[in-house]
Amino acid sequence: MNHLPRKDHHESGKRPGGTFILAAALWVLLPLLATVSLSGEPKNVAKRYRNEPIRPIPAIVDVDRRKAALGRRLFHDPRLSHDNTVSCARCHPLKRGGTDGLPRSVGIKGTLGDINTPTVLNSSLNIAQFWDGRAATLEEQIDGPVHNPKEMGSNWKEIVSKLSRDKEYHRLFEELYDTGINAANIKDAIATFERTLLTPDSRFDRFLHGDEQAITDDEKKGYLLFKSYGCASCHQGMAVGGNMYEKMGIVQGYFAERGNITRADYGRFNVTGLKEHRFEFKVPGLRNVELTAPYFHDGAVPTLEEAVSKMAYYQLGREIPPRDRDLIVKFLKTLTGRLPETSP
Ligand code: HEC
Ligand code: HEC
Known part of the structure; x- marks a missing residue:
């Protein structure tokens, strides 16, 4: 197998003395490290x-299975949208690889989104969520679609009030969370479910x-x-x-050739405001x-x-x-x- 230089490789061999000591230390430590598996691999x-x-992707995810099951139910529940028509699964159907196969998804009232829907499968492995990385965690990400008028067009007050009227949800949240149904717990359950979506x-x-x-x-x-x-x-x-994050079109200008540049095309620039982040995506x-x-x-x-x-x-x-x-x-x-x- 030929290897590429990887960004996380350290330069080695510059100081032979140091290298020798390091090598000797590794010789002793490696068998230990192999059993401990530092990175969770x-x-x-x-x-x-x-x-x-x-x-490789690990076969087992260590999460609270009952919270994940509640999260699965919420993920498929259209009551998370303003008019009770759009669930997370509408745009991220799990049977189809976690995305809907459309260039851009359709939210409430038939509204077309601004950017292609990425898969939710393995999203817990990402450094951050969204194409431009604007959400640091899966929990934070959920605020996006819930409020986006082109997606679910709702808010937490509305959602909590709708779900609280459901006896089954009431029981499940009371069982699993000290504080019952609220935004943080809904997000926690959905994110827990998403962490199980490894392949x-x-x-x-x-x-x-x-x-x-x-x-x-x-x-x-x-x-x-x-x-x-x-x-x-x-x-x-x-x-x-x-x-x-990397620029789309590092060598050849993708956007110059495609034309019709939209705000979404600016990618990471929309988050940092830095010129050098224009057209960069996760x-x-x-x-x-x-x-x-x-x-x-x-x-x-x-x-x-x-x-x-x-x-x-x-x-x-x-x-x-x-x-x-x-x-x-x-x-x-x-x-x-x-x-x-x-x-x-
Ligand atoms: C109307 C379609 C639609 C709905 C409904 C929707 N999403 Fe998304 N989802 C998207 C789009 C589009 C993006 C990318 C947006 C961006 O990057 O700016 C996305 C991004 C994501 C990501 C980030 C993936 C990555 O690799 O960056 C996750 C995770 C996610 N959605 C989960 C959810 C959850 C959970 C819900 C329900 C609370 C939900 N989505 C509802 C369309 C949708
Ligand atoms: C300099 C970094 C870089 C290199 C090198 C690179 N890619 Fe990508 N790749 C990206 C970025 C950034 C995107 C997202 C571009 C966009 O959405 O506009 C992407 C998107 C993709 C996609 C689409 C994925 C999706 O879900 O939309 C595929 C497939 C892909 N790359 C395969 C490859 C292959 C095969 C090669 C080698 C021939 C390659 N890439 C080289 C950065 C890179």
């Missing part, structure tokens, strides 16, 4: 794949765990190309993305990407093939030959994991 990553830019056990993860047969030779070639083209410098970690995770078309923040790209060609061109300045593109697409399809149970 699964311990069973095959030794030869421990330095790969992509990490472990993809064929690619099984490969990382040491099962060489889990992916085909073509898919392995696609993975090598993914690294050698430089995709993994941005799409990496457990979510194969979601852990940094790099989307590529887990389950075969299910989450159309692609990009503007939902402009209907197929994975086209998304890969555009990435090669705009982010890396390369015209990718169809054969390489198809191999990368084959690799990307190995990232589809086991979807969580989908019944409400």
Whole structure:
């Protein structure tokens, strides 16, 4: 396997004395670290794949299952919207990979949104929520759709009053939270549910765990190309993305070529106001990407093939030959994991 320089790698070998002592210390410490697993990673990553830019998703999430079940119910409840027509699941249907397949979603009163809906699957792995990272946590994120007039157009007072009239909710909240039904507890339950929406056990993860047969030779070639083209410098970690902000159109001007620039296109700039953050987005995770078309923040790209060609061109300045593109697409399809149970 060829490796890309990763941003979190430290330079080594500059001071031979220090390196020796460090090496000696590691020799003693490594077996200990391997059993402790500092980063919470699964311990069973095959030794030869421990330095790969992509990490497997853990199979078990440690959350309060009863709160998660309540969160699942709230996630599917249209009473969180002003006119009781739109639930979180409307735009993030779990059966379809956690997103609705539209370039832009439709909220209450048939209103069209401003930006493509990202998946909720694996969103707990992101550094922050939304394309521009404006919400630091999953809990904070929920304030967004609830108040957005183009999405659910409601507010907490209205929601708490509606849910309080429901005997079943009343009972569940009283059981699970000292303070009963309120905004913080509703957000806590939904975010707890969202933390269960991981998709472990993809064929690619099984490969990382040491099962060489889990992916085909073509898919392995696609993975090598993914690294050698430089995709993994941005799409990496457990979510194969979601852990940094990068400009869309680093090498070629995406927006100049597409035209019609909207406020949403300014990305991270809308959060920080800094010029250098214009057109920067949270790099989307590529887990389950075969299910989450159309692609990009503007939902402009209907197929994975086209998304890969555009990435090669705009982010890396390369015209990718169809054969390489198809191999990368084959690799990307190995990232589809086991979807969580989908019944409400
Ligand atoms: C009308 C459609 C719609 C509804 C309803 C909706 N969302 Fe979203 N969701 C979106 C869009 C669009 C974005 C991206 C917005 C942005 O980045 O500015 C998003 C982003 C998110 C994200 C961030 C994902 C990431 O990778 O950054 C999470 C998590 C999320 N929604 C959860 C929820 C929850 C929970 C609810 C219900 C309380 C909900 N959504 C309701 C459309 C919707
Ligand atoms: C410099 C960082 C960077 C590099 C290199 C890069 N990407 Fe991306 N990628 C991004 C960003 C940022 C986005 C979001 C762009 C947008 O929505 O406008 C993205 C979006 C995508 C998407 C769409 C995901 C979605 O859910 O909409 C795919 C697929 C993708 N990249 C694959 C690749 C492949 C394959 C390569 C290598 C050929 C690559 N990327 C190289 C930063 C990068």
